[in-house]
Amino acid sequence: MPQTADKNRQIVLKNRPVGKPDDTTLALETTDLPVAGKGEMLLRVEYLSLDPYMRGRMNDAKSYADPVAVGDPMVGGTVAQVVTSDVEGFAPGDWVLSFSGWQDYAISDGVGVTNMGADPAxxxxxxxxxxxxxxxxxxxxxxxxxxxxxxTVVTAAATGPVGATVGQIAKIKGCRAVGIAGGPEKCAYAVNELGFDACIDRNAADFAQQLKAACPDGIDVYFENVGGAVFDAVLPLLNPNARVPLCGLISQYNATSLPDGPDRMGALMGALLVKKIKMQGFIIFDDFPHHYPEFSKEMIGWIKSGQIKYREQLVEGLEKAPAAFNDLLEGRNFGKMVVKTGTA
Amino acid sequence: MPQTADKNRQIVLKNRPVGKPDDTTLALETTDLPVAGKGEMLLRVEYLSLDPYMRGRMNDAKSYADPVAVGDPMVGGTVAQVVTSDVEGFAPGDWVLSFSGWQDYAISDGVGVTNMGADPAxxxxxxxxxxxxxxxxxxxxxxxxxxxxxxTVVTAAATGPVGATVGQIAKIKGCRAVGIAGGPEKCAYAVNELGFDACIDRNAADFAQQLKAACPDGIDVYFENVGGAVFDAVLPLLNPNARVPLCGLISQYNATSLPDGPDRMGALMGALLVKKIKMQGFIIFDDFPHHYPEFSKEMIGWIKSGQIKYREQLVEGLEKAPAAFNDLLEGRNFGKMVVKTGTA
Structure with a gap:
């Protein structure tokens, strides 16, 4: 059934997946519309963000955030419209940025919700x-x-919303930007549309050699969001005093056990030592909240001037979110994956 | 033979070791006294520093510095006295800090040599x-x-010259300092003499549990200089946003192959990610040379006030350096290992 005005469709976590999420992991359920009480507002979700970190929330492990409880709707960032409001500063029709999860409707008291006004572009x-x-x-x-x-700045997932932005900012800052992406179509887009100096297909048989050839002066910054075989090819190319911001490891998220040996943990630490490398994990809203105004101002400027381009892959229909999420985990998306909960 | 005025004893690298250095690795050889030319000075080495990094220089691998060539004297930091000098600012009898290596005499043009004056304390x-x-x-x-x-600041090799200093500075800065050392004697010294809040014997059967009990609020800073089993016990205790300065991995230096699997490299990166940890390798004189005057001033103050104590293990006789170096690699030293090249 489509989005309606009197029922709430939710995609709930039915079973914690072992490995790749499958048909038993998530289910579409329909409940009554939630009722907003005093000091609350009713939000209708228009857009749901799909992001790799959500795979971690399906596990019963304390990560940087609590897991989703079995039976609850999946969590996620959303853009919604206010339907009814008893919250100061929010009026029916306003667009908001909220964290309402994989569902059509949600109740909010306004905490953590950003009002984007009645007519955002x-x-x-x-x-x-x-x-x-x-x-x-x-x-x-x-x-x-x-x-x-x-x-030289290298980023994987070079046509995804993080990697594409990393590469374009690197160019703005006067760096050589080298991307890594899955397939020739994405690589061509990274170079021709986004302005990367080179983009290497991670599926190529000679991927590591191609990456080395694209980085004749080594790698000074590797923006890590995938891990696995891509990192294996990057590590030997890192220069002394290289920096490795670490925001994701999508290649590992569906893994059910550690890879076979030998154990390279000590070897990684040895490489960090002799090359004097900094590797640092971060969670954006934990570690950098005070930088948001500065980011917002700069990014709007770069988008207006055409220095930063952005590509979205819009999936229509909340019911398609589970399949779209698996596409995302396996790199079958092209651009930022967003679900338009209702259909046009 | 002892140190003499007319011959130069050198300890040269004869064979690159596979694993632990043995009797075929280094050899004492005697050559003529080197002759200082115009603009040069002759130095007589009084003290030779033994440090774990020297194991890496024995390998034929480009690390952060070139390997020692087979047949050459081993490199190392030294305190020497000027015998003859044609270098401005250096007079016979002056004590100097130099990098003259494992030998009795060396020639220098003064570059990189610090004059400590005629009578340093x-x-x-x-x-x-x-x-x-x-x-x-x-x-x-x-x-x-x-x-x-x-x-909470944790450091291994807590009675060594780096670890002991880390712990004592941590106390000066108001932190809880927890040391790790080999054996009850060293642990007692760390607590009773150096002022660590606790020190855990890494050889104890329940080492990991003891470490956990000594760090009830987790670990915020782990100063890494050993790696291996010690790091395995530390990793699960690291707090969100922990910092791991990485200056050595002595437990790995004699390793001839990677440990058996599973491969935990990705798991380490996953831990850095979800805990937002910074791990950073550094080489002191590459990365922080401009901080030396500040360090020197603060450290002299701390030593004079008794806030920092220092322990040296003096080995008499250059010929004993190879055995002393193996003791160092295996943790059989107690304090900073220094060779007095001549005998008393």
Missing amino acids: QPSWALGIMGMPGFTAYCGLLYIGEPKAGE | QPSWALGIMGMPGFTAYCGLLYIGEPKAGE
């Missing part, structure tokens, strides 16, 4: 270039990566 | 608390570790 961009992914790219690159003009 | 301390190890502890802890009062 590109409301869904608050989930991407102007939101968590863009902000992650900005702070991770500039404040942990600390790129200097002339240095 | 504790000349050999320039190789320890006032030199590379002390400076490593100071900058690694303060500028990478960034300890805040009330936080």
